[in-house]
Amino acid sequence: MSVPLTSSLYTPTRESLAELLDGEPRYRLDQLWDGLYTQLAAPADITNVPKSLRERLAVELPSALTQLVRTVSDGGDTVKYLWSLADGSRIETVLMLYPDRVTVCVSSQAGCAMGCGFCATGQAGFTRQLSVGEIVEQVVVAARDARTMGRRLANVVYMGMGEPMANLPAVWESVERLHGAIGLSARHITLSTVGLVPGIRSLSEKQLPVNLAVSLHAANDALRDELVPINKRYPLKDLMEACADYLDAKGRRLSFEWALIDGVNDRSRDAAELADLCRRFKLPAHVNLIPLNPTPGYPTVGSSAAHVAKFHQSLVGLGINATVRRNRGTDIDAACGQLAAGQPVVLSSARARSDKG
Ligand code: SAH
Numbered sequence: 001m002s003v004p005l006t007s008s009l010y011t012p013t014r015e016s017l018a019e020l021l022d023g024e025p026r027y028r029l030d031q032l033w034d035g036l037y038t039q040l041a042a043p044a045d046i047t048n049v050p051k052s053l054r055e056r057l058a059v060e061l062p063s064a065l066t067q068l069v070r071t072v073s074d075g076g077d078t079v080k081y082l083w084s085l086a087d088g089s090r091i092e093t094v095l096m097l098y099p100d101r102v103t104v105c106v107s108s109q110a111g112c113a114m115g116c117g118f119c120a121t122g123q124a125g126f127t128r129q130l131s132v133g134e135i136v137e138q139v140v141v142a143a144r145d146a147r148t149m150g151r152r153l154a155n156v157v158y159m160g161m162g163e164p165m166a167n168l169p170a171v172w173e174s175v176e177r178l179h180g181a182i183g184l185s186a187r188h189i190t191l192s193t194v195g196l197v198p199g200i201r202s203l204s205e206k207q208l209p210v211n212l213a214v215s216l217h218a219a220n221d222a223l224r225d226e227l228v229p230i231n232k233r234y235p236l237k238d239l240m241e242a243c244a245d246y247l248d249a250k251g252r253r254l255s256f257e258w259a260l261i262d263g264v265n266d267r268s269r270d271a272a273e274l275a276d277l278c279r280r281f282k283l284p285a286h287v288n289l290i291p292l293n294p295t296p297g298y299p300t301v302g303s304s305a306a307h308v309a310k311f312h313q314s315l316v317g318l319g320i321n322a323t324v325r326r327n328r329g330t331d332i333d334a335a336c337g338q339l340a341a342g343q344p345v346v347l348s349s350a351r352a353r354s355d356k357g
């Protein structure tokens with residue numbers, strides 16, 4: 001059997017897995033599926049499945065993620081994983097433990113082609129699309145890790161490396177798997193997009209009502225063209241209409257991400273423009289404010305804490321629902337926009353397959 005390098009045991013649908021188990025008793029499929037998705041067991045640990053079969057599967061569909069580095073910050077509440085994929089590409093995943101919830105931030109592509117100048121992933125450029133298995137495995141491994149800390153992972157945000165809407169077939173299949181097989185609620189799954197209008201439109205036609213986060217950063221086209229180059233193709237009017245239609249279709253939570261850049265998009269007139277934009281398109285959006293995190297390729301700095309607070313107050317004063325997001329993992333480059341997977345390999349046990357560790 002020849003499988004693509006990007007496959008993992010988390011790639012096949014239940015039906016394809018059944019084909020793979022042809023010749024085995026029928027209950028094997030249930031055992032394996034239950035082990036993979038309900039127990040979140042490492043494939044080698046699904047011991048009610050015979051060892052010989054586990055060994056065959058490990059050869060045909062090995063784990064897609066090889067852990068290179070696992071870094072911890074925020075007193076253990078933020079964990080960043082650097083993975084090597086079978087073809088040598090590198091991606092990152094971030095697990096965040098909050099008092100009331102556990103969230104994993106997954107990558108949807110190795111690199112990103114969207115070229116936002118302030119983002120480390122954008123600075124590094126595009127390598128390739130991730131497969132369903134490579135996405136789902138990030139969630140499973142993080143959930144397993146959370147479980148060892150006595151916590152249950154229930155939230156997934158597609159805010160790691162890459163643009164989910166530029167890899168929508170695999171991303172959507174992964175969403176369906178997380179929902180259908182692991183049992184995560186669509187309300188706890190958020191896709192973040194730089195604003196690919198066709199992607200948002202096709203999301204409106206899907207059955208599962210996931211949350212949509214749009215990385216806005218500017219409320220006028222001239223500034224947004226500069227910050228987010230794809231705005232030239234999908235300008236604000238088209239983007240806002242697509243968001244409004246998504247809200248109509250799904251009744252789901254819509255949020256705007258706004259990375260505050262000193263002197264660029266943190267002035268009172270930027271707040272006024274944003275409020276005006278929301279009003280014009282009747283969008284009851286929730287605005288997430290994040291001070292810009294430093295990245296190697298972008299000279300401008302994030303707004304000061306005082307400025308962030310002032311911008312927040314301006315928005316609230318204008319009737320806009322806004323929250324200041326606390327930065328997670330800035331010291332280990334695990335924060336928004338800092339994922340570049342460029343770290344040197346430091347662990348000698350690097351080749352140990354993540355499903356065995
Ligand atoms: N490509 C998608 C999802 C991944 S980026 C998107 O752009 O939405 C995740 C979030 O991090 C986005 O909101 C993005 O705008 C933001 N971001 C990128 N670089 C950042 C930086 N240096 N500081 C703070 N946020 C950043």
Ligand code: SF4
Nearest residue numbers: 112114116119122194
């Ligand atoms: Fe890509 Fe999002 Fe970074 Fe822009 S902000 S380069 S879309 S990952």
